[in-house]
Amino acid sequence: MDAWEELEAATGPLPMDYKEFVAGYGPGVVGAFLNVLHPLSARFDMFGTIEAMAPLYQELVPDKIPHPVFPADGGVVQWASTVEGDACFLVPEARGTWHVGVWFRQWAQWEEYEEGVPVWLLRQVEATLIVPGLPLRVHGGFSPVD
Numbered sequence: 001m002d003a004w005e006e007l008e009a010a011t012g013p014l015p016m017d018y019k020e021f022v023a024g025y026g027p028g029v030v031g032a033f034l035n036v037l038h039p040l041s042a043r044f045d046m047f048g049t050i051e052a053m054a055p056l057y058q059e060l061v062p063d064k065i066p067h068p069v070f071p072a073d074g075g076v077v078q079w080a081s082t083v084e085g086d087a088c089f090l091v092p093e094a095r096g097t098w099h100v101g102v103w104f105r106q107w108a109q110w111e112e113y114e115e116g117v118p119v120w121l122l123r124q125v126e127a128t129l130i131v132p133g134l135p136l137r138v139h140g141g142f143s144p145v146d
Contacts, residue, residue, distance in 0.1 A: 003039035015098040031136035
């Protein structure tokens with residue numbers, strides 16, 4: 001079983017647009033700010049991050065994040081973090097699709113966006129979506145790691 005199969009055996013099928021984005025770019029940093037996790041990365045290890053952080057989100061901010069956090073059944077799955085400690089999640093929808101949710105640590109606030117990962121990122125770079133606290137457009141670009 002490869003790392004993606006192992007991850008999806010636990011989470012259920014993840015969104016194809018997200019998997020295609022990560023397969024195309026790999027683990028890395030978007031806009032010198034957003035660290036994209038990957039199940040095969042040593043530095044941005046998706047499994048390790050989820051294992052370390054999920055209990056903290058569930059314990060410290062359960063009333064702020066309005067969804068269970070994976071590994072809870074049907075929970076949101078962390079896919080990125082920022083240099084400021086914010087966390088980006090894949091939020092499952094009842095119809096089998098996913099969208100982006102963000103826990104802004106500095107404001108103790110949860111926000112959801114209707115887009116999937118690639119469109120959400122692209123809209124920020126194009127400045128058609130301004131997300132306060134996520135200056136992805138300022139630096140732009142993608143820097144691979146590992």
